Amino acid sequence: MTANPALLLILGAAGVPLLRGLPRRALMAAVPVAGLVLLWALPEGAASGLQFLGLELTPVRVDALSRVFATGFLIAALLTMVYAMHLRDTLQQAMILVYAAAAVGGTLAGDLVTLFVLWELAGLSSAFLIWAGRNERSHRAATRYLAVQLLSGLLMLAGIVLRVRSGAGLEFGHLGVDAPGGALILAAIGIKCAFPLLHSWLTDTYPEATIVGAVALSAFTTKFAVYTLARGFAGTEMLVWIGIVMAVFPIFYAVIENDLRRVLAYSMINQLGFMVVGVGIGGALGINGASAHAVADMVFKGLLFMSVGAVMLRTGTANGSDLGGLYKSMPQTAALCMVGAASISAFPLFSGFATKSLIMEAVGQEQLTVAWLLLLFASAGVFHHAGIKIPYFAFFAHDRGYRVAEAPLNMRAAMAMAAVVCVAIGVAPSLLYGMLPYAVDYVPYTTAHVINQLQLLLLAALAFTVLVRTGLYPPELRSVNIDADYVYRRALPQSWRALSWAADAVRGRVGPVLRRRGGELWEITTGPLRPGSRVARPWSTHLMVWWTALLLGAMLLLAFL
Structure with missing residues (x-):
């Protein structure tokens, strides 16, 4: 076996x-x-x-x-x-x-x-x-x-x-x-x-x-x-558009979210969207892209969660509104976090650049122009909310006065190992490409691809800088944003309370009437069985014998029929 x-x-x-x-x-x-x-x-x-x-x-x-x-x-x-x-x-x-x-x-x-x-x-x-x-x-x-x-x-x-x-x-x-x-x-x-x-x-x-x-x-x-x-479900066409929606909509929630771990959760949905698109396209390039990006995401998303977790361990919070200035006391964690941010943002020489480009190439080869443009927007968005926002608000925003110790040695060792994997995949994509299900006939490091990606990242960084400097960037508010979980957080409880109130109101109005009518019906139906009634009086033996014979005869007749 x-x-x-x-x-x-x-x-x-x-x-x-x-x-x-x-x-x-x-x-x-x-x-x-x-x-x-x-x-x-x-x-x-x-x-x-x-x-x-x-x-x-x-x-x-x-x-x-x-x-x-x-x-x-x-x-x-x-x-x-x-x-x-x-x-x-x-x-x-x-x-x-x-x-x-x-x-x-x-x-x-x-x-x-x-x-x-x-x-x-x-x-x-x-x-x-x-x-x-x-x-x-x-x-x-x-x-x-x-x-x-x-x-x-x-x-x-x-x-x-x-x-x-x-x-x-x-x-x-x-x-x-x-x-x-x-x-x-x-x-x-x-x-x-x-x-x-x-x-x-x-x-x-x-x-x-x-x-x-x-x-x-x-x-x-x-x-x-x-x-x-x-x-x-490789090659299932509807997955392409499901993945597109997954890649795009989390951006808007992540931008306004205060909890940095929840920002990373939205970022995870964004990255999953790219993988689902690859699966939907199918074929060698689509499945290779989804597989490679999934493996890369396990590492760089883990690295980002590790760095935010280290911050949370030392400060007790992961809220962007409460953090900032930690690069002074946690420089190693900050540097390793930036490796994860560069990887998820698909910077050249980092893992996301080598894996996400496979999916983008698969979409391009299928000539899905609208899908390609939306994924391009999603790529800029992930750099905005994960590549910049996470390290900026955790380590480089307004100094909140935290002076803490670095992350424990084992945490930094794990983050360093993840960072090495991110850089290794980015510098030598063949290390991962060689494990993929199909032979890879794709070179990510072409002049056009590198320049286009750097232009995209530069414009996204410029947009973030302008929004922050002009005060137009959504502030980090101490709040919880609700999206589809509105159904079970608000809608279902409110509906249950409304139904309970309606049931109490109906019971208050209809209950007394039903109880009175029910009592009257009970009196009528149980009257013949009460002491002194005709049914409850003692019956003679010969009458009981006749009734027994009659019932047995009826049963035999039914069995015969």
């Missing part, structure tokens, strides 16, 4: 609470590395099958698409575990490994049942990273998060059942929207991938996770969804 790196991660998670000090930290770092070694030791095409309840399952299937995503997940797991080494909370550390195991195992799953089990495990284990905040806000956010994850799982299960009943089988390959259960499975993926109007769980819950938990959340759930989308 083919070995599964996910099992290695789960075994490591079981060992974390049993160790202390240096042995525990060594185990935390060694397990993802061992998983990487095991993953790349498996030959492409390797698979393992087994019978379970009469079903043919394939728990492990290795191909180029699954390998590149699993590699990204294991790198993200290593970075997160190094970042979490200072914690004394072994629950978080163990759950991160279980969470990573679910993503890796789901990526290697060759059948829909295995995928479903690990889909649910990913949702459950990640909820613990929000509950670990151990306060009222995190508890409520985790409950909402888990409800959404379970809804996604139920939709996927319903889709799988429909496929089995139709005889389509359990193989996890290309599904398509029109296939039996395809629409339900796509809806399940759409929830975890933060499709428009299904996205608010992400911006609602990620900022309430623990500092380390937010880093893990940024890497696994949504990229796991991107993988399933690429595996099952």
